[in-house]
Amino acid sequence: MLIHRFKKTNLLFSLFIFFASCNDRVTDAPKANQPPETRLFLQPDDNLATSTSRQILHWWGDDPDGRVVGFVHTFDNKAPEITAWKIGASDPFWTFTDSNKDTFSLRFGGKDTVFVFRVKAVDDQGAADPTSASQRFPVKNSPPVVNFAPGTEIPDTTFTVATFAWIGTDLDGDNTIARYEYALDNPNGAWKALPPTTTNLTLKQNDGLTPGRHILYLRAIDIAGTSSPIVRMPSSGDGWVVIPPVGRYLVIDDFLGEAAATTFYRATLDTLVRAYSILRIKDKPAPLRLLFQETLFLFDRVIWYADSQPNLELAGIVLPAFLNRGGKVIFSTLFTQFFSQQGDPLAFSPVDSVKLIVTNDPVPREVTRILNNRLLQPTSARPTLDTLRVGSVITFVKEVAPKPTATAIYRLQASTEWRGQPVIAVEDATHSFVFFSMPIHRLDGARNAGRMMRRILVEVFGGI
Template identity: 35%
Template structure:
């Protein structure tokens, strides 16, 4: 019995010793395994075209050195990253993509069974809105600018363009296309802004063909805005907020001036509703191009201001108006502590205004007298009991032609040798004449009563200087 047991044990050892495998021999390289996630909760669902994708690999006998990624299992891209934000192109309103990821181990062995996952993409339509406080005024000349913001949750680059139309949205052929790098458009009479009521409609479209909601201007769906075409080549810009007789003063004069040459005119009140923080209710949101292009519809402007001229508006628009051949009479007062007035130099032949007023008040019969051209009439302050405060002289540029200075007075006798300049023009045949007075307050007469000399002054400028016939 003992021999039998020993014999069996020897036979087992012999057979076991004939095996070709030893415990210290390395095993063949094993392929890595790849894992892929869609969203943190791992639930397959429709989503947007911008995707944050995550993947990782496990190698039982080494480490992962990178990944091959593909959307068709034929064309692969190598990366060492474990995630990426990928924009999935939208070819229709709903698109399904399939992502393949194969881990690669340190020996270059690729997972033979790549991880894959379907991504159903639901396209979201773009969103569009008008820029805040860019509303069109309720009345304009045939120039109007519309500006907007647009976005798309699928990526703003998926927006292919914008479409707009005036008034009639029912005919697709009427819609005009704008490329996706444009965010505003200015329309003119040639674009359909003729006399009458109008509505501007706008929408945008993405690469999948989805349209945003159509928005309109005016925003109030019960309203339209009115376009009025110029009545003539003459415009009065009313930059005057003080409640007095200024408007009627100018209207009455121009009704008869030069045999009624300016009787037909337009008036643009840019101070109605104006505050220190808000534009007037008839002012467009953009001075350039809207206001500038609007005044360029005219040849001649009388721009009259109170003590707070809208410097930024004049500074932004009048150089272009002059460059287009326009002619301006610009009359303005100043507050007690005016802001930096060097901006006047952008359109008028002055460098600045004097740093302080030469007198707190002007009285009846205080005058402006011509400097060289004596065909300019003397202008006298009126006898109105309302005070005229803080008059201020001009500091002309070297090439300016001086028209007026203050007449001599005991009130500023110290300035007899240094005249107080109150009126200038920019050339012998000027494009602008500027007075630093409230012109309607200089309709006085040294002997009382009428006539006053303002009509003579205006005729001198328009007829002789501007060549109006």
């Protein structure tokens, strides 16, 4: 009986150990992968202040049994919730990133919009957070702003061409500007649209820029249809004055404080062509370059006379294009005592370089002035041109060396006052540009400078 009871006890103990062992194996089995958790830097808040349409968002994730390898995010309200993501996969709704921040430009179709951003962490086993971290963004559209570019104010008077330049901005991103619109004279009438990349506008007579007073109105429109405040040019008053161009000749007055110059050119042009226009730039604000260029295109001939401070930078910008269109130019100027040739300021002209006129002394000195009655003689290249006589003392005179393709057409007469016969006027190879380093109106001591100009127009340029 004792042995039997012992065996029975051993059997029960063995069964207990067997079932205990089975229970230990179930407890030690691997647990299922736990999905990660996701957090946003800002927690959702229905009362979040209305913001602009550019947002910088931050997020992070934690994984209880592994590591976070990236995130998927979306602004699409139609995007279905996902619980898994395969690295390298693409999805029409969700975008993968391994970064924990990004900048978003929220494009909206109405004036104000509410966006909802959702983001999910993805762990190293492809599990995605089943509950997205989300943020609600009520976005208020900021209207664009447009202003005319500094230094581009329209002159008081123009010919039948005007140019305007502007700068447009938008707090929501400049790429949200959908177009610009302008109206001439009447902001309550029809507006004309311009592409959003446009930064300047040129109006001509065919665009409605007829003689009289005009005002240009401008505004920017963003992708939501919101308009900027309207700006106008000129900013006040009853507009700028538009006058018609007269004739084919434009006389550019770049000479300060010498009425004799204006008198000479008016009298000469009255005799030669009668119909011409005058544009004074010396004591005026620097003209907008594009406007000045378009103004020259209204004419076929330009006579530009300047003092010792010629506007060479402007000439170098506009005259090459004018010449390329078949224009002809007579340019006369003086040079300051310390005229700098750095940067080749005369590249636009037939002049290669400027040199001092010096005396015949053993130690040459600069000749600083040319006295009355000194003569300019035509060279053999243009023997039919008139000999010119200095009518009043000329200072700041320099000799000019022609470019290899250009030709000297006037020299100072040989004299004991200077060395050699300095070149004073040159002509380019295309017979389109004549350059004088003396003011032509001061070369009228023999009252034949006007006749000389006529010969240049006929013999060099091919006709009046």
